[in-house]
Amino acid sequence: MPGAGESDIVLIPLDEPGLARLADTAVADALPLEVMPAADDPQGWTEELREAFLAFHRRRSLDPETAIESTWVIEVAGHAAGAARLRPVSGASAVEVEAGVWLARSIRGHGIGRRVAEALLESARDGGAVRFIVATTTVDNAAARRLISGTGADLDVRGASVDGRLEL
Numbered sequence: 374m375p376g377a378g379e380s381d382i383v384l385i386p387l388d389e390p391g392l393a394r395l396a397d398t399a400v401a402d403a404l405p406l407e408v409m410p411a412a413d414d415p416q417g418w419t420e421e422l423r424e425a426f427l428a429f430h431r432r433r434s435l436d437p438e439t440a441i442e443s444t445w446v447i448e449v450a451g452h453a454a455g456a457a458r459l460r461p462v463s464g465a466s467a468v469e470v471e472a473g474v475w476l477a478r479s480i481r482g483h484g485i486g487r488r489v490a491e492a493l494l495e496s497a498r499d500g501g502a503v504r505f506i507v508a509t510t511t512v513d514n515a516a517a518r519r520l521i522s523g524t525g526a527d528l529d530v531r532g533a534s535v536d537g538r539l540e541l
């Protein structure tokens with residue numbers, strides 16, 4: 374794995390083919406708990422959890438009737454490597470956005486998360502947001518904490534849960 378500076382990282386708006394690729398990556402190289410807030414089985418994937426993952430993104434991003442956020446496939450050197458999302462949380466004016474990101478385990482720790490976080494921050498600013506919120510409840514979240522604090526956000530740590538807030 375080259376350093377992130379040498380990697381070709383592209384954020385591609387989620388669509389059905391992208392979702393299928395994302396699910397393959399999640400199942401092969403991440404825990405349910407890391408990619409889906411409601412996944413209560415930290416042990417591993419089942420067919421039900423894969424279906425729940427697909428339903429989660431369809432409901433939140435793909436179905437225009439129910440969509441509440443924008444999601445991107447993080448593509449690294451042509452491979453679906455994870456997902457990034459931005460959710461407006463203050464209604465139509467969208468002054469606050471909540472961000473989330475996960476990466477396949479095999480490519481973590483190479484600076485990709487940092488670059489994706491910067492892209493999300495820029496997108497939030499461009500969209501007129503004034504507050505950037507990141508929440509994570511992963512059990513092993515040292516990298517997430519560093520990622521969030523590195524954006525300049527104030528951290529609120531409660532057990533395994535970390536919230537970051539940054540005024541833009």
Ligand SMILES: CC(C)(COP(=O)(O)OP(=O)(O)OC[C@H]1O[C@@H](n2cnc3c(N)ncnc32)[C@H](O)[C@@H]1OP(=O)(O)O)[C@@H](O)C(=O)NCCC(=O)NCCS
Pocket residue numbers: 407408473474475476477480481482483484485486487488507508509511514515516517519520521523
């Ligand atoms: C959080 C996550 C996206 C970070 O992506 P990444 O590409 O591994 O992170 P980076 O390599 O860009 O590193 C980000 C920071 O974390 C630090 N870091 C990376 N791995 C670390 C580890 N295992 N332990 C401690 N710090 C770590 C890096 O040094 C860097 O800090 P710095 O910028 O101050 O030097 C990734 O670990 C992940 O997908 N985790 C599971 C999902 C999750 O927790 N999502 C919530 C994120 S908001």
